[in-house]
Amino acid sequence: MSAADTHAGHDHVPGDGPDDHAGHDHGAAGDHAGHDHGGGGHGHVHGVSADANVPKLATALALILGFMAVEVVVGLISGSLALLSDAAHMLTDAAAIALSLVAAKLARRPAKGAMTFGLKRVEILSAQANGVTLLILAVIIAIEGVRRLFDPPEVEGGLILVVALAGIVVNLAATWVLAQADRRSLNVEGSFQHVLTDLYAFIGTAVAAGVIMATGFERADPIVSLIIAALMLRSGLGLVRASGRVFLEAAPRGVDPDEIGRSLAAERGVVEIHDLHVWELTSGFPMLSAHVLVGRDADCHGTRRSLEHLIHERFGIEHTTLQVDHEGGDLLKIEPRAG
Numbered sequence: 001m002s003a004a005d006t007h008a009g010h011d012h013v014p015g016d017g018p019d020d021h022a023g024h025d026h027g028a029a030g031d032h033a034g035h036d037h038g039g040g041g042h043g044h045v046h047g048v049s050a051d052a053n054v055p056k057l058a059t060a061l062a063l064i065l066g067f068m069a070v071e072v073v074v075g076l077i078s079g080s081l082a083l084l085s086d087a088a089h090m091l092t093d094a095a096a097i098a099l100s101l102v103a104a105k106l107a108r109r110p111a112k113g114a115m116t117f118g119l120k121r122v123e124i125l126s127a128q129a130n131g132v133t134l135l136i137l138a139v140i141i142a143i144e145g146v147r148r149l150f151d152p153p154e155v156e157g158g159l160i161l162v163v164a165l166a167g168i169v170v171n172l173a174a175t176w177v178l179a180q181a182d183r184r185s186l187n188v189e190g191s192f193q194h195v196l197t198d199l200y201a202f203i204g205t206a207v208a209a210g211v212i213m214a215t216g217f218e219r220a221d222p223i224v225s226l227i228i229a230a231l232m233l234r235s236g237l238g239l240v241r242a243s244g245r246v247f248l249e250a251a252p253r254g255v256d257p258d259e260i261g262r263s264l265a266a267e268r269g270v271v272e273i274h275d276l277h278v279w280e281l282t283s284g285f286p287m288l289s290a291h292v293l294v295g296r297d298a299d300c301h302g303t304r305r306s307l308e309h310l311i312h313e314r315f316g317i318e319h320t321t322l323q324v325d326h327e328g329g330d331l332l333k334i335e336p337r338a339g
Contacts, residue, residue: 131239
């Protein structure tokens with residue numbers, strides 16, 4: 001069939017009907033009367049709505065930009081790596097949220113021309129970029145943190161504590177705003193993870209400042225930086241892995257193609273299910289295609305509607321392309337030309 005053979009799925013699931021399939025053409029161009037080749041009755045869902053997320057992303061961006069400038073200045077004055085690493089992370093927070101805003105707006109563009117699904121997958125590109133950025137920053141901060149463990153600079157604990165406490169307030173507000181957005185979108189989740197790890201970083205920085213003020217142990221600052229790097233590494237890996245699943249067209253998390261195949265094959269009148277593919281176009285936009293063989297006396301259109309209803313109700317997939325053909329049928333025989 002013509003339904004993207006690289007998608008995650010299965011080639012063959014036998015049904016409960018007769019096993020005599022000899023002479024049937026499994027291609028998309030079979031000549032069986034009354035067949036439905038998936039052109040009608042498709043359910044369409046357009047993924048996670050980008051419209052509702054845009055104002056929340058914009059609010060979070062304003063909060064982050066406003067505080068970032070203050071943190072850079074104070075970090076340079078105090079000589080705190082923890083504050084400077086927070087500032088660097090907040091810069092990537094701002095860039096990540098700005099990228100998410102652009103991606104959300106592009107994803108709203110209607111499909112046209114060669115872009116038959118529009119630009120919905122731009123949001124996944126944004127999520128992957130955010131994940132990679134977190135990984136790069138984690139490595140840079142970790143390297144500098146290790147260096148400062150051996151040669152800790154003098155830092156002003158009181159100034160760091162004041163800025164860190166203010167940062168906790170700002171990042172709590174930004175985190176709360178993004179938590180209200182639809183985090184099923186990897187695009188939004190990427191920005192959320194940036195802001196959340198920055199919140200943890202400010203909490204750690206405040207603890208480090210308190211330790212420095214109480215004990216004079218200046219290595220608390222680079223130790224906190226290493227913890228921040230570990231949190232960034234964890235978040236970055238999660239985003240890269242999740243966005244990679246979408247790009248590799250793996251079945252969405254929580255969706256078992258084996259179970260879908262068995263459920264479809266068990267339906268009345270179904271003889272065989274093959275070329276079953278399940279993948280995700282973008283966050284919240286699962287898709288399914290399959291080639292279905294039914295009994296010779298079965299109603300192709302009725303079976304298709306029944307299977308689409310099952311897929312939607314049991315597995316939550318609305319965008320389906322089912323090619324339904326009757327089993328059996330005579331192949332055209334081509335005899336060699338005499339002489």
